[in-house]
Amino acid sequence: MSADIVIQAIISGLLMGFVYALIAAGLSLIFGLMEIVNFAHGEFLMLSMYTAFWFWALLGLDPLLSIPICAALLFALGWATHVGIIRHILQAPMLAQICATFGLAVFLRALAQFLWTPDFRTVLNPLSEGRVELGGIFIGTPQLVASLGCLLAFGGLYLFITRTETGLALQATAQDRDAAELMGIRTDSMFALGWGIGSACVGVAGALLTTFYFVFPEGGMLFALLAYVAVAMGGFGSILGSLVAGILIGLVESLGGVLVDPSYKHLIIFVLYLVVVLVRPQGMFGRF
Amino acid sequence: MNAQETTQQPSTIPAPLRAALAEPTRRPTPMVWRGAGGVLAAGLLVFPLVVTSPYPQHIMIMIFLNALMAQSWNILAGYCGQISLGHAAFFGIGAYASGWLFATFGITPWAGMVVGMVVAALMAAAIGYPTLRLQGHYFAIATLVIGESVQIIFLRWETFGAASGIWLPIVRDNPFWNLQFHTTKAPYYYIILGMLVVACLVVWVMERTRQGFYYRAIREDPDGAASLGIHVARYKVQAFMLSAALMAMAGTFNTQYLLVIDPEVDLALIRSILVVLVAVMGGAGTLWGPVIGAVVLVPLSELTRVYFGGTGGTVDLMIYGVLIVLICMFKPEGLIGVFHRFFPQATPTVDDDTGDTPEGGPA
Numbered sequence: 001m002s003a004d005i006v007i008q009a010i011i012s013g014l015l016m017g018f019v020y021a022l023i024a025a026g027l028s029l030i031f032g033l034m035e036i037v038n039f040a041h042g043e044f045l046m047l048s049m050y051t052a053f054w055f056w057a058l059l060g061l062d063p064l065l066s067i068p069i070c071a072a073l074l075f076a077l078g079w080a081t082h083v084g085i086i087r088h089i090l091q092a093p094m095l096a097q098i099c100a101t102f103g104l105a106v107f108l109r110a111l112a113q114f115l116w117t118p119d120f121r122t123v124l125n126p127l128s129e130g131r132v133e134l135g136g137i138f139i140g141t142p143q144l145v146a147s148l149g150c151l152l153a154f155g156g157l158y159l160f161i162t163r164t165e166t167g168l169a170l171q172a173t174a175q176d177r178d179a180a181e182l183m184g185i186r187t188d189s190m191f192a193l194g195w196g197i198g199s200a201c202v203g204v205a206g207a208l209l210t211t212f213y214f215v216f217p218e219g220g221m222l223f224a225l226l227a228y229v230a231v232a233m234g235g236f237g238s239i240l241g242s243l244v245a246g247i248l249i250g251l252v253e254s255l256g257g258v259l260v261d262p263s264y265k266h267l268i269i270f271v272l273y274l275v276v277v278l279v280r281p282q283g284m285f286g287r288f
Numbered sequence: 289m290n291a292q293e294t295t296q297q298p299s300t301i302p303a304p305l306r307a308a309l310a311e312p313t314r315r316p317t318p319m320v321w322r323g324a325g326g327v328l329a330a331g332l333l334v335f336p337l338v339v340t341s342p343y344p345q346h347i348m349i350m351i352f353l354n355a356l357m358a359q360s361w362n363i364l365a366g367y368c369g370q371i372s373l374g375h376a377a378f379f380g381i382g383a384y385a386s387g388w389l390f391a392t393f394g395i396t397p398w399a400g401m402v403v404g405m406v407v408a409a410l411m412a413a414a415i416g417y418p419t420l421r422l423q424g425h426y427f428a429i430a431t432l433v434i435g436e437s438v439q440i441i442f443l444r445w446e447t448f449g450a451a452s453g454i455w456l457p458i459v460r461d462n463p464f465w466n467l468q469f470h471t472t473k474a475p476y477y478y479i480i481l482g483m484l485v486v487a488c489l490v491v492w493v494m495e496r497t498r499q500g501f502y503y504r505a506i507r508e509d510p511d512g513a514a515s516l517g518i519h520v521a522r523y524k525v526q527a528f529m530l531s532a533a534l535m536a537m538a539g540t541f542n543t544q545y546l547l548v549i550d551p552e553v554d555l556a557l558i559r560s561i562l563v564v565l566v567a568v569m570g571g572a573g574t575l576w577g578p579v580i581g582a583v584v585l586v587p588l589s590e591l592t593r594v595y596f597g598g599t600g601g602t603v604d605l606m607i608y609g610v611l612i613v614l615i616c617m618f619k620p621e622g623l624i625g626v627f628h629r630f631f632p633q634a635t636p637t638v639d640d641d642t643g644d645t646p647e648g649g650p651a
Contacts (some may be wrong), residue, residue, distance in 0.1 A: 107609025
């Protein structure tokens with residue numbers, strides 16, 4: 001096996017890693033705020049992919065141009081999920097919290113299959129097409145664009161959370177709900193905002209993924225599974241942890257596929273995850 | 289009894305833990321309800337003799353099978369509070385153990401079932417010792433990942449037929465020994481009913497013994513339970529093993545009923561999810577909750593299939609999804625809570641405080 005293939009695998013892994021990181025960051029943001037795992041995260045991603053697909057199929061709008069639309073719609077969906085469901089189960093036992101988002105996931109996936117059939121769909125001739133060559137290494141343009149787009153969105157999210165007043169209010173709510181309330185922060189609005197932003201993350205990622213990935217009702221499941229692993233591995237609630245874990249997962253997936261066996265690449269990630277949480281139950285950057 | 293002694297110092301014990309440990313105040317079940325129960329039991333016993341067409345019998349078999357799976361999950365999640373999202377793995381272990389031994393060596397599925405239950409219990413112990421240290425969502429996601437991993441492994445394992453699974457050889461003689469009945473569904477009906485009764489008896493006994501009190505104490509307050517001298521890790525693993533063994537039993541039955549093992553179906557994530565939904569719909573942490581959940585959800589899915597034809601496979605899931613969200617929002621204790629409100633006299637155990645503790649989340 002030549003070194004070229006390994007370098008190629010590292011670069012592709014890195015590119016996918018940024019996509020995983022953005023999806024995981026959205027999940028992590030919501031969990032950090034209110035200790036609720038959104039088990040419908042993958043279905044939100046799937047809906048974003050369908051949104052981008054239908055804007056392309058019906059109106060001819062390229063997925064890259066529909067990113068703001070997808071992000072806005074997913075923000076609204078996340079906000080509505082909080083107002084419609086999550087707000088009412090904040091005091092419920094954990095089992096009810098898990099099953100509420102699980103039920104939403106089952107519903108959305110079945111709805112997608114009912115409305116749009118289980119067929120795989122693809123966007124043809126997207127703006128980002130072809131490949132670029134860098135010293136013998138080939139990178140698919142859609143992957144490169146998606147990766148950079150996710151990295152940009154991640155950077156924007158990070159700056160928003162650490163540099164703006166609203167972001168600091170979000171952090172304060174995550175740290176201590178009651179104290180934040182006493183400081184005059186409306187925590188319920190913060191929760192809704194968190195759900196909106198967390199879902200907008202998959203809105204951006206979904207539109208970008210459509211340029212090189214199939215759109216189908218179960219299309220979000222694998223990404224969500226990897227995002228849960230990334231969030232648990234990086235530490236629930238840690239945005240930086242999801243970046244590191246997302247990149248790690250992308251690298252392991254890509255290198256495992258090349259060096260071991262493509263059908264075991266996810267098994268390797270799962271084993272790695274189990275080792276990490278068994279050594280550090282709170283994840284790499286988590287706080288208990 | 290230990291539970292009695294611990295209630296002597298109420299001031300130091302958190303209220304939910306006290307409730308879980310306290311001897312339940314049981315009223316004898318009124319004669320009306322005993323009579324109704326007797327009539328129902330007799331009806332279930334003669335059902336296949338009266339209704340001989342295969343379709344209603346099939347629906348009843350599916351109700352019992354789903355109730356059995358939900359009941360097994362209930363022991364670990366409902367009573368002990370450890371939410372597993374990967375129970376399909378144990379279902380698969382039971383299916384593969386009996387199916388593979390029968391297809392390869394001609395060993396009776398009854399023996400294969402025992403092997404499957406033992407292997408599933410050992411696997412639960414091996415998984416449980418490290419992962420049950422994880423709290424709340426961390427355990428749920430770990431089991432989700434383990435369930436997916438088991439599917440990936442079996443999809444590739446040539447010994448067990450890899451992705452094509454195992455087709456069981458058709459044997460026409462000695463139906464009971466070979467656990468294959470080709471002319472009637474009635475024997476399957478009685479076997480799965482018997483298995484469900486066993487699972488319910490296990491839970492019934494557990495509710496009334498020390499294990500049951502310890503499980504509930506661990507669910508309500510793990511730290512408090514540990515401070516009272518309950519060996520939390522041991523009882524969590526014990527609940528996990530019991531739960532896995534019963535799930536494996538369901539796997540064996542399913543394999544013998546369909547005579548095929550398909551890793552894409554038997555080990556699928558959706559199976560793990562449906563098990564959770566059935567139990568939560570009926571009422572997790574109660575004896576009858578999983579049964580009620582199956583009685584409601586299985587006919588619902590059959591009905592939607594009848595009315596919506598080919599796409600019925602997703603209409604039932606849409607309805608499931610909405611129902612579960614509504615249950616979680618408005619009746620977290622499940623449909624059994626509705627039943628108890630309308631028939632309070634049919635509620636023999638009143639200590640069970642499932643679903644009303646805000647501290648139920650991760651520590």
